[in-house]
Amino acid sequence: xxxxxSTRLQPAANYVEIRDMTFMRGERAIFKxxxxxxxxxxxxxxxxxxxxGKTTLLRLIGGQLKPDQGRIVVDGHNVxxxxxxxxxxxxxxxxxxxxxxxxxxxLSVYENVAFPLRVHTDLxxxxxxxxxxxxxxxxxxxxxKHLMPxxxxxxxxxxxxxxxxxxxxxxxxxxxxxxxGQDPMAMGVVVQLIRLLNDALGHTSIVVSHxxxxxxxxxxxxxVVSGGxxxxxxxxxxxxxxxxxxxRQFMQGLPDGPVPFHFPAPSLEDDFLRGSSL
Amino acid sequence: xxERIAALGRSGxxxxxxxxxxxxxxxxxxxxxxxxRTSFPLLVKQIYAVGVLSMVIIVVSGxxxxxxxxLQGYNIxxxxxxxxxxxxxxxxxxxxxxxxxxxALLFAGRAGSALTAEIxxxxxxxxxxxxxxxxxxxxxxxxSPRFWAGFICMPTLxxxxxxxxxxxxYAVGVLxxxxxxxxxxSNMQGSVEWGEDVMNGxxxxxxxxxxxxxxxxxxxxxxxxTSEGISRSTTRTVVYASLAVLGLDFILTAVMFGEL
Numbered sequence: 001x002x003x004x005x006s007t008r009l010q011p012a013a014n015y016v017e018i019r020d021m022t023f024m025r026g027e028r029a030i031f032k033x034x035x036x037x038x039x040x041x042x043x044x045x046x047x048x049x050x051x052x053g054k055t056t057l058l059r060l061i062g063g064q065l066k067p068d069q070g071r072i073v074v075d076g077h078n079v080x081x082x083x084x085x086x087x088x089x090x091x092x093x094x095x096x097x098x099x100x101x102x103x104x105x106x107l108s109v110y111e112n113v114a115f116p117l118r119v120h121t122d123l124x125x126x127x128x129x130x131x132x133x134x135x136x137x138x139x140x141x142x143x144x145k146h147l148m149p150x151x152x153x154x155x156x157x158x159x160x161x162x163x164x165x166x167x168x169x170x171x172x173x174x175x176x177x178x179x180x181g182q183d184p185m186a187m188g189v190v191v192q193l194i195r196l197l198n199d200a201l202g203h204t205s206i207v208v209s210h211x212x213x214x215x216x217x218x219x220x221x222x223x224v225v226s227g228g229x230x231x232x233x234x235x236x237x238x239x240x241x242x243x244x245x246x247x248r249q250f251m252q253g254l255p256d257g258p259v260p261f262h263f264p265a266p267s268l269e270d271d272f273l274r275g276s277s278l
Numbered sequence: 279x280x281e282r283i284a285a286l287g288r289s290g291x292x293x294x295x296x297x298x299x300x301x302x303x304x305x306x307x308x309x310x311x312x313x314x315r316t317s318f319p320l321l322v323k324q325i326y327a328v329g330v331l332s333m334v335i336i337v338v339s340g341x342x343x344x345x346x347x348x349l350q351g352y353n354i355x356x357x358x359x360x361x362x363x364x365x366x367x368x369x370x371x372x373x374x375x376x377x378x379x380x381x382a383l384l385f386a387g388r389a390g391s392a393l394t395a396e397i398x399x400x401x402x403x404x405x406x407x408x409x410x411x412x413x414x415x416x417x418x419x420x421x422s423p424r425f426w427a428g429f430i431c432m433p434t435l436x437x438x439x440x441x442x443x444x445x446x447x448y449a450v451g452v453l454x455x456x457x458x459x460x461x462x463x464s465n466m467q468g469s470v471e472w473g474e475d476v477m478n479g480x481x482x483x484x485x486x487x488x489x490x491x492x493x494x495x496x497x498x499x500x501x502x503x504t505s506e507g508i509s510r511s512t513t514r515t516v517v518y519a520s521l522a523v524l525g526l527d528f529i530l531t532a533v534m535f536g537e538l
Contacts, residue, residue: 064407088414091411095412100404
């Protein structure tokens, strides 16, 4: 593997450091001067209501999107400044579990999990087989190794994708809504698995979720994001017992409060009185 | 008025931007030393999908177009008592024009639309994004083998189309309408030139192969990741590729045979 040609910054205690980052979609600011630290070897959760840009944040860390300003330093490299080949090398140390699973539909479950091993290593086939079976065993899908992605339920596809994300034992694993669509039994397994993998393999985890209890049970540190900014942060206990109104509203699941339930719109009366025009 | 001019300017800029993006997509897809161990199996798989699976439509179309050419040609040539020139007429028509052009149009409809839909759906279902996050460049893994497969298959399919067309014309002209078989083949051999006819037709099909496949893979890669976006991209592939083939055919014919 070639080495990254750009200058590496000083190693830090944080695997990811986001500094004064602003990201715009058209005229709308998704993030405004956000600062987030993801410490090495810890499980850090990014929580917040739907549509606040949690998935966008993971894509910014992975270099799939570029911020309008600010720095996103991953393992000492400022991701937005990396060239194409350097970016792919940094990504080879990351694993990401997509919200949809994003399994390759032309490959079986086994081949999906084997894919990163085949492209990034020269391991012999029998060793690849052992690693793939271990990963599938961890997510409870060893028996489904010959199935195609179209034959899996949504929850199973997500677990297969999780096995693929950890196939190379990456330094950083990003989980995008890992608990959504899982039945209670599988959810419990996934919750434990994220914590167990993080501790056993010593990697760094970022969990994006709005499942409060499950996320709080495994996260070492939580950021609550809303309206393009970090509205609260701390350990699980600190955030769960926060006095900040916006944090409390989200963590306790209150339907309305300082964080509006409704997308910005004119008044309901005005909308109805407008007749047929939109 | 000013708004219309501004809209025209915006659409012009959009077109130039899309052309620039398509150039960058092709550049990143092709600008790398190929890894034979990983690239070759992917190329073979795509040659099967793009080329072998297009064989049926190419062979059947070539056969019928050759048969129709023979019927029409016989009726016209018969008026002047020169039906012996049927083989020559059919071979030149197929090799110079119909072979490359009709194959490219069919290729755009059959393989081009499939390439766009496949890559577009991979984008919509985040498969390209997940490939990027695994540290694999989808331009090299997905776009590159599909482009090279189109580059290889299109001229091959055009040659098959022309060959089958000649056989179809033989079946109708010689076996059915009674043109002398010896005259059919000898006139063809005497008039078809390797450089001017066969190679010029081959060059045309190579150019069409590059253009059609380039448009198809770019439209797939650049699609708006929704079901409507895929539908629009697939339609655009067929329309743009067909227009590009017909326009380029005129330019190439003018350069090759028009003494420009």
